[in-house]
């Protein structure tokens with residue numbers, strides 16, 4: 001599918017500039033392999049990659065497959081490989097890429113639905129597998145206090161990890177994910193830490209047991225790519241090392 | 253065995269090997285390199301029981317560490333129930349095999365059987 005369609009978009013304002021947007025096209029239902037389509041798109045200083053893709057959909061080719069929703073780095077839908085690096089399309093300005101050519105491809109380590117949209121089933125499965133909720137026998141309703149209070153220090157232990165938006169960029173960047181199809185992945189491991197480190201949670205042992213498996217936490221080899229690409233500053237690699245601390249007896 | 257137990261052994265054997273291999277290298281530095289490889293000197297080393305015991309220990313530590321490392325690499329390369337079982341037991345068998353063969357060399361030389 002070596003199709004190149006270069007349709008120049010009219011420049012809409014005196015400050016706008018042009019880039020070539022290369023979009024990876026692949027429909028697993030009838031394509032043997034993926035190919036690129038090129039579009040000439042105008043952009044302003046503030047135009048995001050997602051806006052450029054939507055511009056292509058609106059004016060040139062509405063069949064481009066892309067997933068998005070919030071457009072503000074909150075829903076975690078628009079992860080893709082932009083100029084070789086996993087990023088959120090709605091959180092990446094074209095101007096910050098410093099390139100006349102912007103190439104967008106689907107995230108690595110995920111099955112492709114079509115073009116830029118990938119399947120998230122496995123990510124959600126592994127996320128669920130680590131029990132991403134507080135585990136304890138009593139409830140706030142039964143307890144004398146109105147709620148389970150936490151000190152600012154206790155909140156600090158996990159709050160950074162609670163910022164995860166399940167965008168999957170970390171799993172896409174992870175070299176173990178690329179070869180080990182059963183690996184639990186940095187997203188789920190960071191969430192395992194988020195709940196284990198929460199002072200209100202009592203599910204540490206059951207969660208540590210789940211990730212202590214031949215395709216669990218030990219298959220992380222400290223590459224750190226996950227933390228480099230995380231758009232929310234979660235730092236999954238640090239979460240994994242802190243979790244290891246529990247498993248090796250340095251933390252309790 | 254739990255994966256965390258295996259990995260504790262993996263890290264432990266690596267640390268212990270660093271210490272023992274350092275002693276091994278220091279012992280070798282007591283002579284010139286070529287001299288250290290002369291037939292009589294090699295035999296003498298094996299006959300010196302504390303040193304032979306240390307070599308045996310290094311053999312065990314690095315076989316355990318190396319074959320578990322190989323198991324990890326192979327588990328990440330391909331997945332599947334039968335394949336993973338074969339990898340785990342295969343690595344364990346190879347580990348035992350190498351330790352047995354190396355021990356045979358150390359024990360036979362120590363006892364003057366060569």
Ligand code: HEM
Nearest residue numbers: 220221222263266267269270314317318320321322324325
């Ligand atoms: C004495 C010095 C050594 C130290 C400190 C050491 C340390 C380590 C550590 C920490 C790992 C885990 C890496 C990870 O999980 O990403 C590892 C893995 C491994 N080691 Fe060693 N090791 C040593 C010597 C050896 C030797 C001599 C061999 C070969 C017989 C070996 C073979 C392996 C293999 C095959 C792996 C798995 C590959 C990997 O996980 O990256 N190591 N080593």
Ligand code: SF4
Nearest residue numbers: 164165167168170230
């Ligand atoms: S840890 Fe970061 S990169 Fe990974 S899914 Fe969560 S927000 Fe995305």
Ligand code: FES
Nearest residue numbers: 070071076078090
């Ligand atoms: S569209 Fe929601 S994160 Fe980008």
